Amino acid sequence: MSIIGLDENLKVTTRHDVYPTVDPEDLYNAQTYAGNIVPIAGASRGIGLETALHKGVIIREAPGPQVLTFPTDARNVKKAEEAVAATVAQFGRLDVLVANAGTVRPTDAFAVPELVKPKGRIVIVTSAAAQYRVPLASAYCTSKHAVDCFAEFVAIEYPSIKSFCMHPGVVDTELLAESSPPGFPAEDSVALPVATILYLTSGKADYLSSRFVSTTWDLGEVERNWKEKIIAQHSLVNKFSLPQ
Secondary structure, three states: OEOOOOOOOOOEEOOOOOOOHHHHHHHHHHOOOOOOOOOOOOOOHHHHHHHHHHHHHHOOOOOOOOOOOOOOOOOHHHHHHHHHHHHHHHOOOOOEEEEOOOOOHHHHHHHHHHHOOOOOOOEEOOOHHHOOEEEHHHHHHHHHHHHHHHHHHHHHHHHEEEEEEOOOOOOOOOOHHHHOOOOOOHHHHHHHHHHHHHHOOOOOOOOOOOEEOOOEEEEEHHHHHHHHHHHHHOOOOOOOOOOO
């Protein structure tokens, strides 16, 4: 079975764990997210839970951190709207949205307009499968492709918001165990996508807004070797490949 798209990748060092460019230690020391309102969808387990724990470390020295939890199915439109409304009512705004519920959910659509005033950031967790054409996996690949398009539309419709679509790598989570055959290799640490989310939402890589980003790319090398071409050629987005 041939998979089309496996060769569509940036030529940079492949990373499987946290590396200096995305190491969040500086963010910890600077308390980068102190005072920020950061909804995290899918925070009950896996990458979402780890992200919540890391953001907790970042604000550990800040006085009186507050946490709201909404144990609900993110596919439930009414519950999603209520969760966003309750968060805004409690805190007055949203600064960063981590959309980690597996696809674009109503939560994301309701939350995005709330990010306009503070010029916030959104990271949507997608999959490299968005760029693949895999026989018998059309539904999954197409849904991930749509998620990538959503990130592009956020940047177009809300220019003040920075939006990123992030492939988290292959991480040993409950979701991977539930959806993959036994023994499927999980090469990437859960800390890697978390560190990448923190890096992207810290303002250090805004040139990647509206684009697909893989956590396994060395983002230091991406900036040094590819940034100018990515911007000039409007790369890492969904578009027709026309004959040259």
